[in-house]
Amino acid sequence: MAGSTPTQQEAQPVVKEKKIIELPEHIVEIVSDSGEGAQKAGQTFGAISAKMGNGIWTVEIIPAEIQPPPRTITGASGIRIRLGSFYVTNVGDDADLIVAFNEQVLLGRVDTGNLKPGAIILLENMWRTHKDPAIREAYVKTYDRLVSEGYKVIEVPMEQECLKYTVSPRRGKNMFVLGMLCNLYERDWELARREVHNLWIKKGEKVAELNLKLFQAGYQWAEEHLDFKFHIPSAGISEPQVVMNGNVALALGIIASGMEVCAMYPITPATSASHYLSEIFEHVGGIVHQAEDEIAAVGFAVGASYAGKCAVTITSGPGMSLKTEIIGLASMIEVPLVVVNVQRGGPSTGLPTKVEQGDLLAALFSTHGDAPKVVIACATIEDCFYSVITARKIAETFRLPVIVLSDANLATGQQPFPRPKFSRDWVAPPIDQRPVPDGTRPYDWDPRTGLSRRIIPGQPNGMYSLTGLAHDREGKVAYEPWINQEGARCRSMKLAAFQKTLKPPKVFGDPEGDLLIVGWGSTKGAIEEAVLRVREKGYKVSALNIKFLQPMASGIKDILQRFKKVVCIEINYSDDPGEELIDENNRRYSNLAWLLRARFLIDVDSWSRVYGRPYKPGEIEQVILEKLKEIK
């Protein structure tokens, strides 16, 4: 096979001179059919880059089906790696370079507008000579189209090169690609080889060796055939870092917080947190319990928490809807509970693998009656780790449910962050088993703060029955009007008391100006990057990311008031003001805009799209420029 007829590419001369292009950042994508290992190659490339001190962000490109048919537009499986000479906070705009294992998955990326005009395409060329004429034709058609559209398409004989080392190149191509990229981006040869070796050594020395060969072949091929290299200077990060996705960070946060029980029911994109947790939780005496459904999962968690074992339940949209009743119970009976919602596209089953921030209002208001709870959002992957620890503390101190909002973007994105340093304070104290002093009441609400001391089953002298019915300080069912009012009041006062402990969020940019972009959760990086860009153009624009969404810190109103216009940018649906039927009487605002308007009576505008993907800084930049025009 190695002796097949020369193709166009082989006819290319080996390059003599290399152009070295220095850039502050580059966005690379690798796309393949599902199962061809593009993600593994990309993750390793990201890790190597991080170790070389680059800022990075990687995010998986996930096909909708488990095993989509090969060579289809919607079947693209892959990864995007953004690397920069600065701390990278988001997936960035369009890709500068893409490696594609076939032209169809490539089209999937082109047609959804993910490539920069003129982007470099490294394309497997085996299809040009495929035995199926339809495939050959499709390949040539696409190739010609892309070239004519101005992309710099470089055909790469990946299959052919790999066949020199293995009979099943489909499984080794990804290392060939990694080799090419390491050459193109001047990655440290020894470091990269070590990573590849470590990646495969679990599967035995032989496998590792083969993969190293493929890696070297790719490196070599690029060295010989490509006349350019990129130089992305190090961001100078020298602190110890960890790189992981948000779901892994959540799981490690659970470990770090001293929780002992995670009850869940599988649901995308939350489940992978439980997968990872299932592997390690038992090592610290924890249990991941897969319940029969989401209701049972949250019931199980409430039971464990009531019994003094700190518990979390992890889910996504549809699961949140199902847990509504028992989250309300937890609020009413004042049992601490941490609920993690890794948000996905809604409503209903929606877009299970895609990102949305559509559950904020539901997090606050889904339960019937008044059931106070704390709602916090993770803005970064690092935040996923620490938010769980914070949530556990709040839940136990204030005896209420805390909802942690993450999303599909954080769940699968990867980013390095400073390695956490374990603190004893993170961990929940062991449960109090001492006898309860005479006269202690299970809901002995402090009239000012609503706080009361928690009694746990097993404690002598503390016996009481809790109930989701209206109850008095003894926990006894009570129907008297003032007792119901008092219970509701005390549960609400806990939020007020907690609110007093919050510090106002920090403004990104100047504390006053023309336009303030407000967001929450994972849009932080993209919004701040966009704001930075327009600030560099001289506009007076700042950004605010709100972590505590219920209650909200004091001082936010002051911040909002210091700008001429405030716009919320969130990934959830809102009506555009320009729509024919829309006016101020019926316009439906984005989630956070709704909250800010109600609380602060400031005419907060909103811009949002439900594209099922994170915003690119570039499109936010456009929105900012548009919105700036509206300011008189």
Next chain:
Amino acid sequence: MAGSTPTQQEAQPVVKEKKIIELPEHIVEIVSDSGEGAQKAGQTFGAISAKMGNGIWTVEIIPAEIQPPPRTITGASGIRIRLGSFYVTNVGDDADLIVAFNEQVLLGRVDTGNLKPGAIILLENMWRTHKDPAIREAYVKTYDRLVSEGYKVIEVPMEQECLKYTVSPRRGKNMFVLGMLCNLYERDWELARREVHNLWIKKGEKVAELNLKLFQAGYQWAEEHLDFKFHIPSAGISEPQVVMNGNVALALGIIASGMEVCAMYPITPATSASHYLSEIFEHVGGIVHQAEDEIAAVGFAVGASYAGKCAVTITSGPGMSLKTEIIGLASMIEVPLVVVNVQRGGPSTGLPTKVEQGDLLAALFSTHGDAPKVVIACATIEDCFYSVITARKIAETFRLPVIVLSDANLATGQQPFPRPKFSRDWVAPPIDQRPVPDGTRPYDWDPRTGLSRRIIPGQPNGMYSLTGLAHDREGKVAYEPWINQEGARCRSMKLAAFQKTLKPPKVFGDPEGDLLIVGWGSTKGAIEEAVLRVREKGYKVSALNIKFLQPMASGIKDILQRFKKVVCIEINYSDDPGEELIDENNRRYSNLAWLLRARFLIDVDSWSRVYGRPYKPGEIEQVILEKLKEIK
């Protein structure tokens, strides 16, 4: 027994002269142990009064337990009847006169502040000579206390008098009481006798006769022993009326709307609507299906509706929480659905038999993702009837879920209203079974209004699969960013399109002034009565009741702006601004206030209590006077 020793009462002389007191209204309560028939007596009294042209409102006093122990403070079972010489819209303030079968249930009413100072108490006196000394003692103690507190306590030998006609006076006392009341309020003798006869004739001539005798005995006793009568002039109502509670009205509305399926799971206070519907629905080919749980009930309703059979599901708070996911599905797949929520005290199990308006925000926002739905509230019992008809029409025209909010106050309250005149327009048209024209798409959204034609299984040429996943106009699963955005947009535009059909609500009182009290649902009558009272004192106060809560009619902002201050009064929890820990950064407003603030950016204040009972006009009057002071 008739020859027992003379008691204090028998020693009283037969009255010679009667004082006739003319009054615009009177509030009467009858309280007894559960099972003693106080409610039956009160309902009959109410019906007689309505027939005599009085305005009336009756509301049941329901004990928390099914069969509470006899003679307990929390065990009071009974009824309140407010009758007036005007159209009565609510339960009124404190009672003017109460008939009590024992002193303990009476205490239950006194201690919860339900009696006017100096109110008249007609009290069964058998306990004074009871064989159990503890009971005797309790009776005397209470009697003395009430007398000393200034109540006009009249002891009535009910048991003793009834024993003259029956050996089980416990079952007949209620007719004796009815007789007394008919005498006291000068009810038409023949009319009253006819009502009593009709009430019992089902159980046979003998039973009817006995009850008539007891009725006469009561009438006679009052005639002979009481030296006063009340004259409440007729309100002059002469149109044909019906008198029923809100749950019956809901059920009749379902019949009138042409719906065919009601799927439910029992829950207080919604269930009685299904009870009544179960009796009659089959007569119009309908079915009440009791499902295994609330999720199954709403799923069943969605299935029936999808199949072209208009369906409703009826529930209360906890059931709403459970139905969340499938309500979101209905919104996403655009299957019409009517959901009735007869609200009760929350959160969690809360106060199952008591009134609250705590589910408004949940009705709007409970579902994950953006799932547009229409939310309407019933303000009166008459409204319960018509709202269901309206809801069905909206649901089918706009292909979305409509949530109808009623509450425990309407559910058990009774009030006459003009007899509805059946209209063919109310009824859902029979389902379209014609073949679907070629090229018709299941979600062929009109880009402006989001509307599309509904295709129903069985229609030839219309086959498609619907899905809760993001989908295109064909109903096919689609992951493209713009398709998801377009679907979300079209579902939202339907709300905007519907909103354009709404007329602004009418202001009660002048269209401008100092203070506007805004409410929704069943507080309408009490709020308007209170407003009327303060208006009569010369204050510039008006009221607004909002029926369409999502979307809201245009013109509301104009209304709000014409007042110096706007206050929402609702029966749900909100923080009082005077609380030590509360400030503008953490104050939690009542449900509607939250919505109005967000939409109109007007500093809407709120006052609310969760007492589990309807507001009295008097307490609203106090709130209004307080709030007026805050206006500069």
Next chain:
Amino acid sequence: MFGLDLERLLDVEDEYRRLEDYQGSMPRWCSGCGDNAILTAVQRLLRDEGIPPEKAVFVSGIGCSSRFPHYMNAYGFHGVHGRALPIAQGIKIRRPDLHVFVNMGDGDCFSIGSAHWIHAIHYNINMLAIVHDNRIYGLTKKQVSPTSPKGLKTNTTPYGSYIEGLNPLTVTLGVTNVSFVAQAVEWIPDLLYAVIRQAFHHRGFSFVRVLQRCPTYLPDIFDPFINDPQNILILTHESGLQLDESLAKIYRNRVEHDPSDIHRAREIASDESKAVVGILYRNERVDVYDEIRRPKRVTTLEMRKAVLERELDKFAVNPVGGDNHNEKEA
């Protein structure tokens, strides 16, 4: 599954006879996925029975198997996870003319949907429910299912699952009003077809569990049954399955079983060492909820009005001297 449109069936028999008439979108299951065989069997059934595609409704939950409706040319309702059965019941309750089919995964039906599963059997509403039991969560990528065997390593049980897998047949056979229970395996298409066909012709709720391969996540879980035909136990009966010669040669492990014998059915179902194929239980004398609750006649507008007026009369308080509404209306 007995509709009321026997007449129509005869009418249209000629109209639909090609498999393609029942094929919807291209199936997107993994190659080798057992769901494909179930799809083919059902498409064959509809063709052979000459069911007009518009009269068939396929209801499913969420899962790989629940994509089923999209691949049929018929009406389809791809709902939410676990709730296919109540939705299907609602569809059927007033539409006797529709043939309702339900496709669920093992997680869909036996885990999150288990309340509805139990009560669907209890209500006994005419429809055919097929559980695609691959003993794993497919769509969400390999988590333990109630029917996963003990010790199975999955993503939520990386050290092996903790308990014996649930036997859904014995549960189903324990529910009052159970009226049809059968099992098939997708890799014997003819028997799968035969079982589903019997289920279709049953009056009442037909429950069919199909063992279904998931080559992606559990490539060899059914190998013992596939590799050795002796591990398949075929239930034969004159009113149940009858094997043709070629199949009879391969599947020699057969037992005569009278589907009316519930006790024997439970015993057979209890032994999971073999994969049972055939009709475990059938009883058409069980009450069928949708039939019992079917209205006796069509309600006209006039009837509806009359009932409403009759009810309003009960609550009428015509003020003394006021007119009688009926006279007014007349």
Next chain:
Amino acid sequence: MFGLDLERLLDVEDEYRRLEDYQGSMPRWCSGCGDNAILTAVQRLLRDEGIPPEKAVFVSGIGCSSRFPHYMNAYGFHGVHGRALPIAQGIKIRRPDLHVFVNMGDGDCFSIGSAHWIHAIHYNINMLAIVHDNRIYGLTKKQVSPTSPKGLKTNTTPYGSYIEGLNPLTVTLGVTNVSFVAQAVEWIPDLLYAVIRQAFHHRGFSFVRVLQRCPTYLPDIFDPFINDPQNILILTHESGLQLDESLAKIYRNRVEHDPSDIHRAREIASDESKAVVGILYRNERVDVYDEIRRPKRVTTLEMRKAVLERELDKFAVNPVGGDNHNEKEA
């Protein structure tokens, strides 16, 4: 229901011996309500077993029967309708020292809670669950329950209920991992006590259905069983119930039944013409989920830190030339 605190049990035996030590608030059930007898039996059990009240947790749903926890002097969790079992499982999973009891109504357990019922049996977690089966919805005032007999007039079935009542015993006995199933009637207190006591001593999940009178809404539904003791079928066995002489005289309809025989248990349970009292099934060799999943040792702060560091190491990207964190931390 076997806790781990055998030692403690011996210690405190003397401390608690009066019924009053286990009595909570005054029961508020209707007079004549069968729930009272169940309450007394359970209080007796706790006293006789000398269980410290603080070590007992009673979990319930919503319903008349679910008021149970309030009437015990113990820890009580009166939760939401239908969800008592998952909550109880969560309580038990890491608290082997607690004795967990669950009280549910028939609607609570067999209708809205049925998914949890099936899976509680499947998971087999140590606890004692009692279903107060009055065959009606009590608290919400007389609606049909899954166990209501066919034809019963209730507020939602004013013309009589449509289908045969569900037999919860045959369902329970059909679930894999079932480990203890028994039935009692509240109007024979000694046998009720005996059954509950055996359930309490069983290792694993004990399921006891108690036929319970609701004089308010179904005053005579159990009359055939109450009026004629011959209509009670008592299961006796050396490892099950043994009747004393006086009871033996009244209840002559008895059968020896070996609780390890699942097939026989299912057959007995299938015949509902008699009210069965006794242990239908018991098997202590079934895997017990909470025991399997109990941690082998206590996790110290140091262990937790070590695991976290180990995991962080897996994700560490120490920039080339950067320090090793471990050195830094040391």
